[in-house]
Amino acid sequence: MAGLPLPLPCGAGRAVVVAGRALLGAAPWPCPRRGCGEAAALRAMGFTQEQARRLQGLQPRLDPERREAAAAQLLLLGLSAEAALALLEQSPALLRLPTERLRERAEELRRLGLDGGRLQRAVSRCPQLFAVPRKRLAAAVRLLRERCLFTAEQLRDVLGTCPAVLLEEPRSLHHHFQYAYFRMGVRQKEMVKARLFQMPFAELRNRHIFLERRGLYETPYKGQIQTSNPKLKDILQLPEKDFVANLACSTAEEYEVFKKLLAREEEEEGKEEEVDALYEEEDDLDSERSKTVPE
Numbered sequence: 364m365a366g367l368p369l370p371l372p373c374g375a376g377r378a379v380v381v382a383g384r385a386l387l388g389a390a391p392w393p394c395p396r397r398g399c400g401e402a403a404a405l406r407a408m409g410f411t412q413e414q415a416r417r418l419q420g421l422q423p424r425l426d427p428e429r430r431e432a433a434a435a436q437l438l439l440l441g442l443s444a445e446a447a448l449a450l451l452e453q454s455p456a457l458l459r460l461p462t463e464r465l466r467e468r469a470e471e472l473r474r475l476g477l478d479g480g481r482l483q484r485a486v487s488r489c490p491q492l493f494a495v496p497r498k499r500l501a502a503a504v505r506l507l508r509e510r511c512l513f514t515a516e517q518l519r520d521v522l523g524t525c526p527a528v529l530l531e532e533p534r535s536l537h538h539h540f541q542y543a544y545f546r547m548g549v550r551q552k553e554m555v556k557a558r559l560f561q562m563p564f565a566e567l568r569n570r571h572i573f574l575e576r577r578g579l580y581e582t583p584y585k586g587q588i589q590t591s592n593p594k595l596k597d598i599l600q601l602p603e604k605d606f607v608a609n610l611a612c613s614t615a616e617e618y619e620v621f622k623k624l625l626a627r628e629e630e631e632e633g634k635e636e637e638v639d640a641l642y643e644e645e646d647d648l649d650s651e652r653s654k655t656v657p658e
Contacts, residue, residue, distance in 0.1 A: 401427040436465040454490040476519030485526040525560040548583030557596035
């Protein structure tokens with residue numbers, strides 16, 4: 364009949380209404396077509412139609428409200444819609460975490476000094492931060508502050524550039540620090556500046572010992588710092604080919620042979636330690652037997 368308004372299609376005018384209701388804090392109206400209401404809600408958050416489609420494709424059997432809530436929490440951290448989507452595509456398991464868990468973990472990271480851009484970069488680089496157990500996170504922080512003696516500001520910088528340290532086992536993390544501190548003579552300030560924990564420990568050791576055996580790095584004695592040694596930043600941040608050619612003054616072939624030989628040395632040392640431990644265990648057993656033998 365002339366003069367009567369035409370009904371709004373599901374994906375067009377209704378999205379405007381949904382967006383308005385979302386801004387007022389009301390729940391979006393359900394859509395007769397499956398997934399249409401969720402798409403409209405995601406569009407209202409700031410996702411494009413294509414981004415909403417990709418987001419809906421993650422964990423398709425998941426309750427849409429869970430997906431929307433997780434996306435909303437990431438947006439509240441300051442991530443853009445594309446950054447939040449990329450994070451969820453990288454780690455779709457985040458969609459199954461309780462919303463409260465995401466919020467609480469974000470607050471914990473903020474208390475450690477990761478706020479604003481630092482927090483955004485940290486969770487983008489290491490989304491596992493949301494899933495790691497709280498005790499493990501606390502143990503890593505306690506080790507860095509109490510045993511490695513990083514200041515609060517230095518800790519903030521470490522977590523901002525290498526948030527994955529919070530996922531490390533405390534023993535491995537401490538060994539990494541001690542090697543740089545005692546074996547290489549590097550202090551906390553230089554470690555932070557060079558981003559020590561970004562390089563795996565095995566590669567750090569390879570590069571350091573290679574320089575040492577070529578006479579280009581002098582092992583410090585009793586905590587002294589050898590100023591003639593190459594800077595830690597150069598050792599860590601140079602690409603391998605530049606490290607070998609410019610810092611170690613060697614060839615790629617020589618470095619590859621060295622790494623194989625060093626790995627063999629470590630394997631043999633490990634076997635020797637196992638044998639020593641076995642003999643020590645037998646000695647302890649003999650000692651215990653001697654105590655039980657009557658005189």
